[in-house]
Amino acid sequence: MKTISAVVENYIKTKPFLLSALSQGIINLTSLSRNMLPELQTELGKDVKQGAIVMALKRLSEDLDFRLNHKIVKVLKNLGExxxxxxxxxxxxxxxxxxxxxxxxxxxxxxxxxxxxxxxxxxxxxxxxxxxxxxxxxxxxxxxxxxxxxxxxxxxxxxxxxxxxxxxxxxxxxxxxxxxxxxxxxxxxxxxxxxxxxxxxxxxxxxxxxxxxxxxxxx
The missing domain is CATH 3.30.2130.10 (VC0802-like)
Incomplete structure (x- = not known):
């Protein structure tokens, strides 16, 4: 069974620039959730509350901040010549x-x-x-x-x-x-x-x- 969190994460992962911007916290989650709403409702086959999408995006952005930024930044800070x-x-x-x-x-x-x-x-x-x-x-x-x-x-x-x-x-x-x-x-x-x-x-x-x-x- 598909969950809102899983569908939201899959949606973000298919849009690389959106993925990075979300990890940096520079996107208005309410506006983004509004744009995502029709596609997610079609994917899940049921009505979805916008607030649930916002919460899923917030959890995802916090997770991405660790998974994407912390590890990668550590490598980039040690770039050589x-x-x-x-x-x-x-x-x-x-x-x-x-x-x-x-x-x-x-x-x-x-x-x-x-x-x-x-x-x-x-x-x-x-x-x-x-x-x-x-x-x-x-x-x-x-x-x-x-x-x-x-x-x-x-x-x-x-x-x-x-x-x-x-x-x-x-x-x-x-x-x-x-x-x-x-x-x-x-x-x-x-x-x-x-x-x-x-x-x-x-x-x-x-x-x-x-x-x-x-x-x-x-x-």
Whole structure:
């Protein structure tokens, strides 16, 4: 049997921005309950009192404040070094039988260059390569004949070192990406390892994106 509390929690969980705002206590619960009322009555198949929805929202917001904020904020306060690199090019190629060999050739040649950015990742059907623009001509050279799906230039990377407990704390990435989304930052790529991750954004957005991420340490 469905309860009001369970239906209210499910409703909030399907709306990520509402979920976060509720956990921060910045929503008028009476107004929210009024908007939710018709959908909840349909879901439960009976009349529901608005006051019951308000009470369920209040209990949920208090629970979310602990589940979302306390654990995540602890991780964010311990964010490590934040590194920014500019003048990057982002290539996406279709996976082929020859692409790994060409990637090995590229890596071998760029080893002769100092202080450049290079990273790559491979999906089911795409291979992604991000390099400093100063060596982007080497990608064009070695990947000649491969099918180029996308190429973006004038990008910047922001790399964040994460504390060890990030892997056991749900919602850390969501919290960071949510803040970037609120500022209208478009993320071109996300590259991650266990204890650091990198986002690629337009050079026009990098100053705002850096400030957003840096400010997370002072929550």
């Amino acid at each position: 934040i590194t920014v690199r500019s003048s990057l090019s982002d290539f996406t190629f279709a996976v082929s039988d020859t692409i790994l060999n060409k990637q090995a050739e590229l890596i071998s040649e760029i080893n002769n260059y100092s202080d450049i950015f290079y990273t790559s990742s491979r999906g089911v059907s795409e291979t992604n390569i991000v390099v400093s623009e100063s060596v982007s001509h080497l990608v064009d050279k070695h990947f000649s004949g491969e099918r180029l799906l996308h190429k973006f230039e004038n990008l910047a990377s922001i790399t964040i070192k994460l504390p060890k407990d990030n892997v056991s704390t749900p919602g850390v990435y969501y919290f960071i990406f949510q803040r970037l989304a609120w500022e209208g930052i478009i993320i071109n790529e996300v590259i991650s390892t266990s204890y650091e991750f990198t986002v690629l954004v337009s050079e026009d957005d990098v100053d705002v994106a850096f400030k957003v991420i840096k400010d997370l340490k002072t929550l």
